[in-house]
Amino acid sequence: MARISLECLYGNGVFKETLVRAITDGRLSHAYLFEGVQGSGKATAAFLSAATLCCTSEEVRPCMQCPTCRKILSAQSPDLSVIGLDALPFDGHDPAKPTEKPRSIGVDAIRALRSDAYILPNDLEYKLYIIGHADRMTVQAQNALLKILEEPPTGAVFFLLCENRAALLPTVLSRVQRLNMEQFSDDALYALLCRYDREASMLSARDDALLRLYVRLADGAYGRALFYVHAQKKELAQDEAYAAHEGAMQCLALLFADSYSDDSPVLRGGEGVLERPSLTSVAARITSLLPGKDGAENRSRLRALTGALCVAVRDLTMCACGVEGQLLFYPSHEQPAVLAARCRAKTLSDTGRALCVLLEDMDANPNVGMLTRSLAGVLMGLRR
Ligand SMILES: [Zn+2]
Structure with missing residues (x-):
């Protein structure tokens, strides 16, 4: 029998081992749920698994x-x-591009799939179904899918992909075999x-700190890191994690602007404002960082920005206290060490705490204008 190898999927040792063993031993489940963050390789894994099942090679499959x-x-x-996927993993595009509005998967799509599943395959050995963003299925859609999963047609294999299995009904979860995608360490x-x-x-070779920043933002997902490396500036600006990081850099640069000359590395991304920052100017800068149209979108951006600032201030506090350990916002110790020298450790840790409280408040308070002013107020505390 041909050897099975999923080496095109990087890392994910446990995942691959489980799947390879199931295929080799003929104990294939009729439904799998691949869970992992955006860009963690779920779609890649699903297409490779599908190819493995049907590949005709006598040597290595797929x-x-x-x-x-x-x-x-x-x-x-x-x-x-294939339903619910924004892009195919093997068509040369980056799979982890941020998507526009998330769309739900309705019952009609699943019903169509259901009537198809009972027709025998005529091209491949199996009937294969890949459902991307399965966590966006409506409850009716999930119930329709459940009927197929309870009495699976012979030869049909379902690959459900999701970021958050909590959005799936327990009845659906009990009918699928769950496999988690690996979250890589930064290194x-x-x-x-x-x-x-x-x-x-x-x-x-050109800008190692930037690559390390991309790795940090990718949060352990290879596909996301690839997106950052290959993205155009405009695409980067639309990415929430990237925008939050840049925004936090700009806010901090503005806060400390008057203590530096404008060629300081601290002002990277800022505009070299040299007058003393005020509550108004900081609030205006924060507002300029929000997309501006949709209230919910603004709130989500503001939340991400506050989260990024929380992490940045945590790094600054560590530097100010001389605590060794991995920084989570800054790619190296250079920049935060300079900034931290401008603040007392107590001021930094108070600010960090206030940011955390504000972050919690954000879920309860929908008023973006008020939250913006609160955030500016907390940040101005760093000047004390
Ligand atoms: Zn093949």
Whole structure:
């Protein structure tokens, strides 16, 4: 029998081992749930698994080359249905691009899938279904899916992908085999990028701190890190985590602007404002960082910004207290050490605490204008 290898999926040892064993032993489940954050490789894993099941190679499966593999990886087979995915992982695009408005998956889509599932395959050995963002299925859609999962048609295999399985009904969860995608450590992710991605390895030579920042923002997800490395400036600005990080840098730069000359590295991303910051100017800067149209979107951005500031102030506090340990906001100790020297450790830790309280308040308080002023007020505390 051909050897099974999912090596195109980086890391994820436990995941691959479980799946390979199930396929080798003929104990394949009819439904899998792959859970992991955005960009953690769920879709890649689903397409590779689908290809493995049907590949015709006598050596290694999936071979990625045979007509069957090609058809599956490009989603061209009539026996493979894909719903809810924003992009295909093997079409050369980055899979982890931030999506526009999240759309729910309605009952009609699942009903269509259900009537298809009972028709025998005529192209592949199996009928394969990949449901991206399964956690966006409405309750009716989940109940419709449940009917198929309870009496699965022979030869049908379902791959449900989700970021948050809490959004799925317990009855659905009990019918699927769950596998978690690996969350890489920063170091592991950095090493993978430098090894497998040309642009990333070029970036590490050109601006290593930037690559490390991307790794940090990717939060252990290879696909997200790839997105950051390959994204255009405009795409980066739309990414919430990136925008929050840049915004936090700008706010802190503004707060300490008058104590530096405008070529200071601290002002990176700022505009070199040299007058003394005030509550009004800080609030105005925060407002300028919000997308501006949609209230909910503004609130979510403000929340992310406050979260990023929380982490930044935590790093600054560590530096001010001389605590060793991994920084979570800054890629190196240089910048925060300079900033921390401007503040008392007590001021920093008070500010950090106030930011955490504000972050909790944000869920209860919908008024973006008021929250913006509160955030500016907390930040001005750093000047004390
Ligand atoms: Zn093949």
